[in-house]
Amino acid sequence: MTPGASPADCAARYLSPARSPLAGSAARRGWGGRRGKGWPLPGAFSPPPPVLPPPPPPPAPRSAPLRLHAATCKTGFPEDVYSAVLSQDVHEGQPLLNVKFSSCDGKRRVQYESSEPADFKVDEDGVVYAVRSFPLSSERARFLVYAHDRETQEKWQVAVSLSLQPASPGAAAQGPQEIEEIVFPRPPARSDGRLQRQKRDWVIPPINLPENSRGPFPQELVRIRSDRDKNLSLRYSVTGPGADQPPTGIFIINPISGQLSVTKPLDREQIARFHLRAHAVDINGNQVENPIDIVINVIDMNDNRPEFLHQVWNGTVPEGSKPGTYVMTVTAIDADDPNTQNGMLRYRILSQAPSTPSPNMFTINNETGDIITVAAGLDREKVHQYTLIIQATDTEGSPTYGLSNTATAVITVTDVNDNPPEFTAMSFYGEVPENRVDVIVANLTVTDKDQPHTPSWNAVYRISGGDPTGRFAIQTDPNSNDGLVTVVKPIDFETNRMFVLTVAAENQVPLAKGIQHPPQSTATVSVTVIDVNENPYFVPNPKIIRQEEGLHAGTMLTTFTAQDPDRYMQQSIRYTKLSDPANWLRIDPVNGQITTIAVLDRESPHVKNNIYNATFLASDNGIPPMSGTGTLQIYLLDINDNAPQVLPQEAETCETPAPNAINITALDYDIDPNAGPFAFDLPLSPVNIKRNWTITRLNGDFAQLNLKIKFLEAGIYDVPIIITDSGNPPKSNSSVLRVKVCQCDSNGDCTDVDRIVGAGLGTGAIVAILLCIIILLILVLMFVVWMKRRDKERQAKQLLIDPEDDVRDNILKYDEEGGGEEDQDYDLSQLQQPDTVEPDATKPVGIRRLDERPIHAEPQYPVRSAAPHPGDIGDFINEGLKAADNDPTAPPYDSLLVFDYEGSGSTAGSLSSLNSSSSGGEQDYDYLNDWGPRFKKLADMYGGGDD
Template structure:
């Protein structure tokens, strides 16, 4: 049989089985068969993984039908496939009828595993000044599902972060399981020191599965603050020629974390230590700068030394620019130190160790006379006999007689021989400079062309020599806040500096007070520079006044047309008024009502007595009020009877009555008050009126005669007239309520008067006493 060739073999194939199949079990997955059927005395048998090897009893086969069964669900992550051997045996002899074959069972993956991070909780630390981009925080995740399928492909992202700024993100390399934390913006240690970030990994399966992890991110402080000096100026003193002596300590403030490179100060000299006389070190505990003298200064050369010292940190300054990136750091903080050099008693020093003097022996003393030939400033004198030269005035190195700090004196020696011989000698006095001059401006008036620049250059000078001259230090004088908000000196040191206007200034003259100091800190009480702010029209000098414009503007043209139009309207109005017929109205001249009222009549009158009554005829007159434009006609009240009296005052005849009538009298002024039937008519005295009367001449004559007769009788009465004087109404009445309008709740019951207040009883007792000189009681 082994050598027998057959045309066909057993047909085997790979069997696919879904992972985590829910059954029911046992479940037939396939059937084995053979198309060569010589005999039916055979049976099927399987062995290998899942049958006779681990995991046991997962698969089985029915020996006579060849049906293969699975008995439980399978986890692909543990057993991704099974290799099973297949035999056909003689059921009687149990011997193989054919060669042993095999088949595979592949487990089809399902998305039953969520991707997970290698660490559920991660901790990391980053520096505050780390640049924007990737952070040194790596994230590793894994998925147990089948590789290179959507079930094992995942994405890492940030689920949440606290605080929200700066924005964190995950930078994941494509087709890898690794992600790295990144950020946009800047960290600020002063505001936030710790971040809590929750990251999520999610696969692409259906449905997607995910898991999370926590990152605790700690921010480490870096140099984000510049150190600043606590004092803007320091002063100290050091003895001349003293070395290795601590002079003073400089204190600084730094907001960074102490004992870190971003906090430790590093001091350096800016100017004043050109000869390396000093050194400055840092105290590691207090962060103070220790200034020490290492090479002595000579008082005869320098009496004061000005040091300018700056400070920075060991670590470079990092400033985050808004929106990300690094901003340009500001200049380091500086301070000035004024050191006074204290003079000590120096040992005398001969300029020459050996001096050669030539003298003839046996010469008599005092044979030579000395005389000064040249002393232009008259600073010295000489002893004619001994030749000792002394100063008689203070020498000034800045004098015009001094050339290059050297003053020349010529001395003559004259002997008493015959003829006398003369010799001359020149004394060159080298004047050592002292700081006896204050610096000043070359020009105290400058022009600022506001149309091209906001800065002018100031030049300073000092007659002294170095180190008592420049470079100079400039300061704004005083603490005026408005001055400091308007002007700024930049730079503030040098032979020349810039005066900058911090805001746009109106054209005009400005006075800016300054203080100018030399290297030794010596300066005057103040220098005022006059700044002329003007328009230079692109040049360097203020432009002159422009010629007056001769053009007429649009506004002027409009006013001209408006005036012409108004003139035409007035001409038209006059033409219309001229066409009406003139009507003559006889009027009675009157000077009008005035407002002068005589108030000084205070005497009392006598008993009332009715005067004669003058009967006038009834008539009606009209009053026409003229205000320059309109003529208004008002009817006057009819007067049926009048009581009149006259009095003479100031040479004018005045008529008073219950109603006074106006009469046409030149140069006289009258007030009018008319009444009829108890009614009063007030006529205003503020305007001028022209009265037109319609009364006939006979009426006027009769009334005039009656008034004259009454006036003649007035002087012959044997009693003084008493008549109340009524004045014109000049204002509002009292706002107080009349007593007649008040009412009492008690009505006519006066019993309340029996129980008065104690104060009223006391008043009653006082009023009840006898009045001296009378028998009556009040």
């Protein structure tokens, strides 16, 4: 190795085309071009890879290990000239050789360029490949490769030399080329003899491996070894994704020889790069070398067709568009490497339907997929839609090596306003009844060739003449596009009998530029007004008259008539009264004269603010008859027809003149000047009025009444007061003021004693109180009676059913003889067989048991009437007992048996008369001795022998 060379330089020199068999090793390591479409890579497919010349002296064996040693780093190309010997002419996409740029810090990012870009290009990994196919000649044998630093803009260059190798007959017979080795780097020795620390940034050139390789597998890639294998027995291994991590098993290594192989075809679209790490350990597992990184790049092959994002693309273009108008963009993607020709797509239009007016109405940008117009004549009314078949081809559109796919582009020609609306007729006719609004008079129809229900088709109507007062309007029907002429203001037949309107129609949007048609169409509309019977109307309405109140009945007030607007119909009008709250007026049905039928009174409750309202109806004799109403307002002038009255009508004062007096005023229903000021006075008779009282006028509306004497006995006094108003003539009235004279305290107020004495209950209140007391007493008495009756019923119920006397509810003891039975409390005679029942004919007397159900027919009980009263419980019990005694089938069937008595008179009969198959003497009663001491007496009685 040359002293002072960097490890990267050493690696580059070792792998350079001038010093190593690049073509063979590159084929095995996958250092092939990435942009060739359809071009088989060397080492995997034919044609055979280019053959490089042997390295210059001193020759290095091909199996010489790759040794990386620390040295001074130099940025740039490690070689001045890269050369390659080719065994054939240059083909498109053919990888030629690999140039390597060395970066000391490893941070530079360079971009490669060729001095002959039309023939050669360099990818980002430094692989030089052919852009097109051509025969190699001397003028193309040399060119330059540039490297540009993207940040510092520095530039380096290196020469590339290509030459043809003459065909050798024995080339095919040569043996297989040896596999390249990668040797673990060794740290260089220092001057003092010690080892120098190894750097961590050793870079092993990546291994390029084409995807979809056909094998055979496993395919050997490279051999990894360590210099220490001469003295130690080593074991090699690789780790990382593709080896011992998912996806596992793709790469394997021979642990003894270090041979790294691939076991299956690779797919760049799944994994484009593998990062492995190689290890070397001794047989004890101890690490011998530091791990090294191995990068395997999967070289792309053209194995994926372009795929459109959508199978059907939709676009629009306005009709009449000029050539060059943008329509839409179609896009396809290719899973292959987009940085190579495998992923570079080109678009073209295969077909257009329909082909009118030109078969090439559109074109497409072969790189971007933009579709634009190239011909004029787009007319939606003729062709509203075009269908294009678009093809996308990779390898930059190569028809030989490229893969392609198709999609459909549907282009809709949108409408523009190139056709104005046109009326179907020049004149339209309609009629309308007078005084009607919101009535459709005429229906205007137009035609428009533009697309329906678009602004270019929707018509807008307007009235351009014949309607100065604005009585008509035109609305557009959104469905039919017709114009509806309507009346918006009432029309009087007597004023206007016919209208001739001028109407115009145009679209919502202006016509497109360059259209030669006029922008609007015009027509006339003749509207005839039809005369109809109208309502009569009063003039004026309301009518106001002024009259004094108090007019006598029969007085003619005014004439209230109506007019008929139908002057040409010669109709008559009749009048009737519609509303007259006080029933004061009458109207003549022919001439409309209004007269009084009662006296008009301004003070009537039907008069509001001096105005009386009456409503009248005017009806004509048309068909159908029409009517109108009018209001007559009578403003009533006041006259002095109401006498004043004293207010208040009741008052109270003290027995002495001091300290208070009574203030009074007057009430007059008339208004000024027939009301106040008032005059107050006392009558001359009776004489005690003026003797006891005196009145003093305070002002025109108020006066004061006082005692004239020093003391007046407490009581109620009626004091007449004469009040006179200011009318012309004045009107007087004598009103009575009821005055209560009472004892007063020091403050001049009536004492509480007088109020209490004076207070009392009326007759109605007393009667109500007495009625309440009587009702309360009746309720108490009824409650007492109800309680006594309930106690009596409860006692009777206890007599009827007494739980203590119900023998059937008790547990009877049958181990006692004699009178020990608990049912001895019953009257046993009631439980005996009645005398009316005959003994059973089949059994002798005394044999039948009384506690079994008789076999006689059950008697029919008589229907008992309900008890006359729940209180007669005794009769009820006796009646039931009697019915039970006469019923032989009624329970209980048992009877009280007396066991200590035999013979006649016993209801049980004689015990000796019982039938038995043997006599008592024949029985053996010795077994009674076995029953125990409790049966000793019984055993002695029956088993005692002679005793």
